[in-house]
Amino acid sequence: MMNDMTPVVKQLLIINIIVFIGCQLMGTPAESNAAYQQFSLFYFENPHFKVWQPLTSMFMHAPLPNIMHIAFNMIALVSFGSMLEHFWGAKKFLFFYLSCGVGAFLLHTGVNYYFFHHGLDILVNNGFQKDEILSTLNEGKFNTRWEQLLPGSEFQNFTDAYFGTAVGASGAIYGLLVAFAFMFPSAELALFFIPLPIKAKYVVPGLIAIDLFMGIKGSSLFGDNTGGGIAHFAHVGGALFGFIMMLVWKNQKFHHNRWS
Numbered sequence: 001m002m003n004d005m006t007p008v009v010k011q012l013l014i015i016n017i018i019v020f021i022g023c024q025l026m027g028t029p030a031e032s033n034a035a036y037q038q039f040s041l042f043y044f045e046n047p048h049f050k051v052w053q054p055l056t057s058m059f060m061h062a063p064l065p066n067i068m069h070i071a072f073n074m075i076a077l078v079s080f081g082s083m084l085e086h087f088w089g090a091k092k093f094l095f096f097y098l099s100c101g102v103g104a105f106l107l108h109t110g111v112n113y114y115f116f117h118h119g120l121d122i123l124v125n126n127g128f129q130k131d132e133i134l135s136t137l138n139e140g141k142f143n144t145r146w147e148q149l150l151p152g153s154e155f156q157n158f159t160d161a162y163f164g165t166a167v168g169a170s171g172a173i174y175g176l177l178v179a180f181a182f183m184f185p186s187a188e189l190a191l192f193f194i195p196l197p198i199k200a201k202y203v204v205p206g207l208i209a210i211d212l213f214m215g216i217k218g219s220s221l222f223g224d225n226t227g228g229g230i231a232h233f234a235h236v237g238g239a240l241f242g243f244i245m246m247l248v249w250k251n252q253k254f255h256h257n258r259w260s
Contacts, residue, residue, distance in 0.1 A: 006082045016077075016169060022035065044113075073168060103242070104237040106237060111233040115161040174207075188200075
């Protein structure tokens with residue numbers, strides 16, 4: 001019920017839904033959709049990257065027919081966010097939520113940087129000119145000879161890192177999940193695919209582990225991107241950043257509520 005939500009959670013929910021509907025109205029596929037091209041998160045060395053994308057991409061989600069991405073995120077936002085906002089207050093909750101989103105961006109971008117420059121160094125060491133490589137990539141193309149020098153997943157990681165785009169509140173949501181498990185470890189949660197309730201201290205690490213495992217295989221438990229296959233690191237980044245913040249806040253006694 002909307003009336004049962006805390007104020008910031010309600011506003012975040014409304015913004016995410018409005019942005020999602022607005023993006024769908026601008027047409028498909030996402031590659032030719034002006035909203036996705038301007039507000040999705042591009043790799044920072046890609047000329048399509050804009051300084052506002054780390055923030056705007058947090059309020060966008062995978063386009064239709066993928067409805068599970070926004071559905072999972074919004075259900076989690078309402079379920080866990082309202083309780084956290086109730087204990088923390090609006091300002092602290094919003095700060096935590098946005099900070100986890102930034103943490104997701106930082107780890108996602110850091111992994112992309114490693115994959116891209118690892119491949120770039122190999123190509124340069126094998127006689128290709130850096131400027132020529134970047135020029136080819138900026139045209140949306142690649143040299144088929146690169147595949148011979150970047151075996152296995154290295155070529156896929158190299159191109160995905162540069163061309164891939166990421167959207168979604170998932171990084172911030174994973175931060176909320178970690179915070180909930182940190183504060184209420186013995187709270188029992190019911191999952192869609194498991195009939196018995198499981199304690200939060202087991203559910204949340206399990207979700208992160210599953211998402212990371214599936215991401216390494218080239219997919220994500222709750223899809224988080226419109227391009228490449230490594231956006232699972234955004235989930236891990238949000239969770240990791242949330243965990244670090246919870247440790248710092250607990251040690252500094254930042255909050256005034258008793259921990260479970």
